[in-house]
Amino acid sequence: MIKVNDLKKSFNGEEILKGLNTEFYNGKTNLIIGQSGAGKTVFLKCLLGLIIPTEGTIEYNGTAYSTLEPEQQRELRKKMGMVFQGSALFDSMNIEENVMFPLRMFTKKTKEERLKRVNEVLERVNLENVNKKFPSEISGGMQKRVAIARAIVNKPNFLFCDEPNSGLDPQTAIVIDNLIQEITKENDITTVINTHDMNSVLEIGENIVYLKKGNIEWQGSKDDIYKADNKNLTDFVYSSELFKKVRETQLKAD
Amino acid sequence: MRFLTDIGQYFIMLKNIFKRMTKASVLRNLIFKEVDDLIISSLGIVIFLSFFIGAVITIQTALNLNNPIIPKSLIAFTARQSIILEFAPTFMSIIIAGKVGSFITSSIGTMRVTEQIDALEVMGINSINYLVFPKIIAMLLYPFVICISMFVGIAGAYLAGVMGGYIGPEQFLQGLQDDFIPFHLVYAFIKTIFFSFILATVPAYHGYYMKGGALEVGQASTTSFVWTSVVLIITNYILTQLLLS
Numbered sequence: 001m002i003k004v005n006d007l008k009k010s011f012n013g014e015e016i017l018k019g020l021n022t023e024f025y026n027g028k029t030n031l032i033i034g035q036s037g038a039g040k041t042v043f044l045k046c047l048l049g050l051i052i053p054t055e056g057t058i059e060y061n062g063t064a065y066s067t068l069e070p071e072q073q074r075e076l077r078k079k080m081g082m083v084f085q086g087s088a089l090f091d092s093m094n095i096e097e098n099v100m101f102p103l104r105m106f107t108k109k110t111k112e113e114r115l116k117r118v119n120e121v122l123e124r125v126n127l128e129n130v131n132k133k134f135p136s137e138i139s140g141g142m143q144k145r146v147a148i149a150r151a152i153v154n155k156p157n158f159l160f161c162d163e164p165n166s167g168l169d170p171q172t173a174i175v176i177d178n179l180i181q182e183i184t185k186e187n188d189i190t191t192v193i194n195t196h197d198m199n200s201v202l203e204i205g206e207n208i209v210y211l212k213k214g215n216i217e218w219q220g221s222k223d224d225i226y227k228a229d230n231k232n233l234t235d236f237v238y239s240s241e242l243f244k245k246v247r248e249t250q251l252k253a254d
Numbered sequence: 255m256r257f258l259t260d261i262g263q264y265f266i267m268l269k270n271i272f273k274r275m276t277k278a279s280v281l282r283n284l285i286f287k288e289v290d291d292l293i294i295s296s297l298g299i300v301i302f303l304s305f306f307i308g309a310v311i312t313i314q315t316a317l318n319l320n321n322p323i324i325p326k327s328l329i330a331f332t333a334r335q336s337i338i339l340e341f342a343p344t345f346m347s348i349i350i351a352g353k354v355g356s357f358i359t360s361s362i363g364t365m366r367v368t369e370q371i372d373a374l375e376v377m378g379i380n381s382i383n384y385l386v387f388p389k390i391i392a393m394l395l396y397p398f399v400i401c402i403s404m405f406v407g408i409a410g411a412y413l414a415g416v417m418g419g420y421i422g423p424e425q426f427l428q429g430l431q432d433d434f435i436p437f438h439l440v441y442a443f444i445k446t447i448f449f450s451f452i453l454a455t456v457p458a459y460h461g462y463y464m465k466g467g468a469l470e471v472g473q474a475s476t477t478s479f480v481w482t483s484v485v486l487i488i489t490n491y492i493l494t495q496l497l498l499s
Contacts, residue, residue, distance in 0.1 A: 048376055074274075077378035088369040092287075102377055104280055160376075 001026050002047065002158065002190055007056035009042055016042045018214040019056070027188045029181050029204045031195055034211035035236060041162070043211065044194045048160055049077060060158065078106050081151030083180075085163040087143040089135040095122070095146050096131040102154040121149040125179060141172035145179070152183055159184065161193040165200055173197060177204045198237055201225070202246070210236070226250040264459045271387050271455075274380035281388060288392035292354050292454075296399060299353060300346060304337075304403040307345075308410030311336050316420035326421045330429025333411035335438075342403040343442045344490050347449040350399075351482040355457035358389060359478040362461030363471040371462070382462065389454040396450035397443050404442075441497045448489055456482045 007020040016039045024030040032040050045051040047058060049065055057064045060076060068076060089098050096118055103114045122128070125145040135143055144164060151159055161180060165173035181204045184191040195201065201208060205222035210233050218230045225237060226247045238247045275281070315332045362385055365371050374381040408430070415421040421429075460478035464470055 050372065050375060074378040077376065080376065082373065082376040084369045084373060086368055088373040090370055090373075091364070091368075105277055105377065105379060 003059040005057045008054045010054045016214050024190050024192050026190050028206040030192045030207040031205045032209050038211040039214045040194050079157040081156035081159045083147045083151050083161040083164050085166050087147040094132050094134050099149045121153045125149045140167050144176050159189050159191040165197045270382045276384045284388035285391050288388045292392050293395045300403050301406050304407040305410035308407035309414030312411040312415040326425045327429030329421050330426040331432050334430050337407040342400050343445045346403050348483050355482045356475045358457035359461040359475045363464045363474045386458045393450040393454040397446045400446045445493050452485050
């Protein structure tokens with residue numbers, strides 16, 4: 001579980017995050033949503049330890065990151081997996097080497113053990129016969145799956161995803177969403193997803209945090225969201241005609 | 255004022271290169287790859303340029319020495335001194351700054367743009383060490399490249415001089431040995447070691463700290479070449495003053 005206490009972050013005197021208090025739960029897909037400029041990326045980078053907050057603390061399974069020594073912080077980082085918006089696969093390595101990378105860096109496994117684990121996770125993300133291909137030789141959806149495989153290969157406790165569906169067709173996006181949700185439940189990890197994709201919100205949003213201008217305006221699940229009376233939230237989530245009709249249908253059904 | 259910030263940031267980067275070393279078995283593979291990318295792949299252009307520049311130095315010297323009092327062996331002497339003291343170590347380094355330096359800046363810059371460097375940092379890896387340290391180690395072989403450049407340059411000078419009829423083979427060999435000061439070779443290789451460090455780190459700095467997208471990667475490569483050349487020329491002046499004056 002990740003607990004955020006009064007998190008503030010300023011850049012050049014401008015406050016981007018204005019005292020966030022929230023929790024992200026184990027075994028659940030936690031989503032951060034909000035308009036561009038709401039502070040989602042800064043929040044995610046704070047959670048990853050890439051940006052040091054101006055004030056406040058972030059606790060990972062009860063341990064506050066800021067109280068740890070640098071070496072302990074690096075050890076904690078090794079328990080985090082990250083799926084980047086553009087996949088961020090290493091161009092110079094083939095798929096097998098990309099997925100094996102965290103194992104080579106942080107474990108003392110033999111080459112056979114590493115290869116076995118790589119094949120296990122590649123199979124888990126439904127990728128076969130791509131081991132020797134390079135990132136440029138596979139599709140965007142496959143790259144995302146490889147990125148997920150690399151993020152989970154070292155059995156992390158925390159999985160962070162930045163816009164995992166960007167650039168994917170709707171069908172592949174749902175496959176990726178479901179895959180992340182399944183992996184979260186199978187491994188009982190804390191998954192935090194930064195997304196703009198309203199399909200993802202309504203499909204896998206078990207704990208949704210809505211950010212607006214650096215504040216948390218609303219928090220709840222996909223089952224609560226259509227009943228929410230926060231106008232900013234409903235304007236944001238149900239911005240398209242299709243989603244407005246979906247909401248009306250849901251409200252009528254209630 | 256921007257360049258003062260850059261100088262400060264460059265030295266902070268140098269300090270960080272040697273912190274939190276990457277696992278040895280991973281580093282070994284990276285170093286071999288960098289030797290291939292930075293050293294082996296440069297040999298072709300170095301040999302080609304050195305041969306013809308050596309030849310041109312000889313022809314131009316010969317055409318400008320038409321006084322019968324001046325011995326022909328001076329042509330070889332001039333070629334040797336030009337190649338060993340300046341052409342091979344300094345001007346070849348500027349050419350390599352264009353080839354190797356642009357490669358380093360664009361490859362690291364592309365990694366920055368595509369979040370590959372962020373991916374390393376998230377994993378708890380010192381990305382500066384992972385990316386730059388193997389390049390510094392690989393560039394320790396750069397003096398061998400310059401050694402080849404000297405040899406091929408003088409061979410080019412010999413062939414152009416002798417086959418062009420400007421100087422006899424004995425006269426050339428005589429001139430090559432006249433007033434030879436072994437310290438000049440030491441001086442050239444001391445310069446080369448400094449240059450190899452500059453060639454690895456200045457372009458890496460421009461790639462690592464670049465911001466923006468694909469267009470900015472191109473701009474960073476150009477800026478990197480300009481600054482690497484400037485630093486090489488200034489370092490060349492300082493070392494020459496210190497070692498030869």
